[in-house]
Amino acid sequence: MLVGGLTGLGWERCCVCCRLFRPCRNSIEQVIPRAGILLAFLAAGLAAQAVHQLSNAGVLNILEAPLWDSSWLLSEESWPGRVLHVLIGYMDRPSVLQGVVYAVTASAIIALSHCNQKGPALPR
Numbered sequence: 001m002l003v004g005g006l007t008g009l010g011w012e013r014c015c016v017c018c019r020l021f022r023p024c025r026n027s028i029e030q031v032i033p034r035a036g037i038l039l040a041f042l043a044a045g046l047a048a049q050a051v052h053q054l055s056n057a058g059v060l061n062i063l064e065a066p067l068w069d070s071s072w073l074l075s076e077e078s079w080p081g082r083v084l085h086v087l088i089g090y091m092d093r094p095s096v097l098q099g100v101v102y103a104v105t106a107s108a109i110i111a112l113s114h115c116n117q118k119g120p121a122l123p124r
Contacts, residue, residue, distance in 0.1 A: 036113055038087070044106035045089015048098040055095065063097035 084090035
């Protein structure tokens with residue numbers, strides 16, 4: 001455990017040094033849309049998880065058939081599966097309703113965020 005902690009600390013220091021001594025190549029105009037897309041997937045995952053909880057409570061009993069089963073490839077209980085579950089709402093056995101809610105939520109957020117690409121004019 002100590003070796004793992006020291007290795008992580010060393011990598012962190014290397015990344016900080018590389019970042020400090022290299023000019024920032026990403027402008028804020030490039031970073032914000034990427035973060036917005038990640039937030040859209042995060043919100044879609046939360047919506048799909050809410051559908052799962054409502055289904056478990058017996059409130060939503062429609063489209064409960066499994067959409068796919070990718071647990072043989074990447075289990076939700078594995079470390080990478082848990083990271084993806086937190087970041088983008090990955091589910092190894094989602095129901096059809098969860099898939100529909102995920103797709104509709106993500107596409108709606110991304111589409112609405114691109115409707116006004118230029119943004120409002122700021123007073124000067």
